[in-house]
Amino acid sequence: MIKRKDGKKTKLNLLNAACEVFAQKGYRDARISEICKRAGSNLASVNYYFGGKRNLYGKAWQHAYEKEKPDFSDPVTTPAQDRLRAYIQALIQNFSVEGDASLFNRLYLMEFLNPTGLIQNSWYKNIEPGRRILHGILRDIMGPGVSDLDIKFCELSIINQCRIFMNIKGSDLEYLLGQAITPELIRKLARHIADFSLAGIQTGVAPKRESTVS
Amino acid sequence: MIKRKDGKKTKLNLLNAACEVFAQKGYRDARISEICKRAGSNLASVNYYFGGKRNLYGKAWQHAYEKEKPDFSDPVTTPAQDRLRAYIQALIQNFSVEGDASLFNRLYLMEFLNPTGLIQNSWYKNIEPGRRILHGILRDIMGPGVSDLDIKFCELSIINQCRIFMNIKGSDLEYLLGQAITPELIRKLARHIADFSLAGIQTGVAPKRESTVS
Amino acid sequence: MIKRKDGKKTKLNLLNAACEVFAQKGYRDARISEICKRAGSNLASVNYYFGGKRNLYGKAWQHAYEKEKPDFSDPVTTPAQDRLRAYIQALIQNFSVEGDASLFNRLYLMEFLNPTGLIQNSWYKNIEPGRRILHGILRDIMGPGVSDLDIKFCELSIINQCRIFMNIKGSDLEYLLGQAITPELIRKLARHIADFSLAGIQTGVAPKRESTVS
Amino acid sequence: MIKRKDGKKTKLNLLNAACEVFAQKGYRDARISEICKRAGSNLASVNYYFGGKRNLYGKAWQHAYEKEKPDFSDPVTTPAQDRLRAYIQALIQNFSVEGDASLFNRLYLMEFLNPTGLIQNSWYKNIEPGRRILHGILRDIMGPGVSDLDIKFCELSIINQCRIFMNIKGSDLEYLLGQAITPELIRKLARHIADFSLAGIQTGVAPKRESTVS
């Protein structure tokens, strides 16, 4: 069963294995020997296909993002508030695959903590597009009279609420909430965030208190 | 020949140096040689005083927390809403020392990503107390009729909003907001979070919509 | 798609590329990947055509010698002293192609320093023939009364003088002589060696001092 | 017998072992594992003491030179011709330690063939001084009327004659000469070179033929 025709497959195996191991162990603690073992390939294959551990890390990062890219493709005809709910739902799901920080999010934090310099412009390429969609939704809700900064503050409020799973271990979250994390609970949480945020957004609209005015 | 008088001082130097290096490089990339050099001590001193790199890491974690512990000691007589504003202010300041993720927060994320098992019960000992205070404030605002889960959801919404600096590089944040991060901007942000959250909290109170009811 | 028609050509390309790379980098530092790239052939072609790096090295050695074999074919009727001058001229040119040690000479030194055992009897096969010619010339000049050892000493004196370029970098030689190495200078040098040697040879002739007599 | 006090000794052992192994195998083929084994030290000791293989190579080169530095310290009152004989004797001995190319000469050739760039200015620091002495001797013999270039040509003629052992294996030389290489033979050879050269030198003097005049 010694195959010599699956160049693409082996590469993909390595990529997947790398995502898991890098996300689990971090760049330095990740052993290419383990990655190769999981991918069922030779120890030298990482160098052969990617030219080294560092390059593999960069490719794995991108690969993980592609796999988990959230889908925000709601028709513009949908009411803005419903679009926001869908957005939050997608985001929180994205952040909470498997209950713990998802593959990509772990890699994102890794890069945040120990920048390798191998992920060039990740923010602009990967994060920014999704944020722009949120910006559009918020503009629709808040109206043209609101300043861009106020909208951006709301973006941050919403996105960071959705990042629960990025900053806390599933087990700790369960301890805190006093109950197991079920899909049902996550849905409940998404609804809370949406309600909470829609109310918060109103603050920035209409009567326009002195709130964010210096 | 300035020897033999600074047993405690050397230990403290090591601790401070360790905080910096661990926070900067992460556990694996941190070199005890660098820590010792910064502390102005001998290469073997880490082993001598702490018995190894792993133990030093644990101690450094605690040390960093003590140094940055936020102060939530508002008198209970203060109106709950004002206490919440103060709480948020303290939290965001804690998270944003120097504009980037603070020392302790970096270590917190490190431990989150690569649990060493050396930080036993850190959550319960260090994070939980502060959370209980927030819980109390929210209970005061929302009243006794609200379920504990609803309050905890609000806790999460608030805390995570304050964690902005934990998940994004200062430079990326500046790009996003379109302006430099000044103390003034941070105050503005804190005010936004307070306003946004106070509005969001109301959702969970009074008319009690079907919100968090499954 | 220019395949399957150049078996011989590819082999020759490999041989030439190998000479260059081996001479430039030495046996160990030479990379067959580079040889193949220069030859415009496949990475596996070396093994296919030559059965491995070691064998290729041996073939390249021979190939380089054939390409630079000096021409000592002066008619025996020419006066012996003129034949010596021509010999020296040929030798020094052979050793100084391009101003630096020539291809073959580098390979010769390589093999001298790190015998691979692949160049069997190189001395006897390649060097010896030319030396015999010199021996004949010297015998003609010095006469039948001179011992073979004395003649051989003169051979060595002459040959080694011609080996200037084998032991010193062109740039160092220029520094030493205080001028650029031009064809003109090389001719001057050849003339010096001839004059110098012809005078030296006389020592071994005639009056026969106690010189080389133990 | 585990010693912890012989830092200097271990370093010296490594240096000596390195000279041997580098001279024997060349830079690339030399294994630091073998060097360490010969020095009776740990595999990591090369990095500890020298910071890597490359640095060790540079130090070994210098070390080998110091060990074999020829002694040309004849009083200036000695007749120039005798000083030349002594010089040649010293040079040929230097080049022929053990019958084969000596340690330093092998390293010299290695560097000549595969410049590492680690031997900075070695030529000027190590080779040049000895050459200047020869220059002085020749100037004394040839008189002030002779051009510098003519003297330098003679330098080259002499030095290269002495470099016999740098270019030919001892065994090949024995084959060529038809006898074993004994100290007696080497002395005889030195005498030949001196006689041969002294005669050659005369060419460049007195009547000043058209010799080196283009």
Next chain:
DNA sequence: AATGAATGAGCCTTCATTCAT
């Protein structure tokens, strides 16, 4: 006949730790 995919052996280096002082 000739090639590109894939491999395995081995080397240099790093670095936390230990030992003798």
Next chain:
DNA sequence: GATGAATGAAGGCTCATTCAT
């Protein structure tokens, strides 16, 4: 009590070679 010398373990990478096509 504290230090500098020295070590052992292990990891990433290189590269000639082999295999299946």
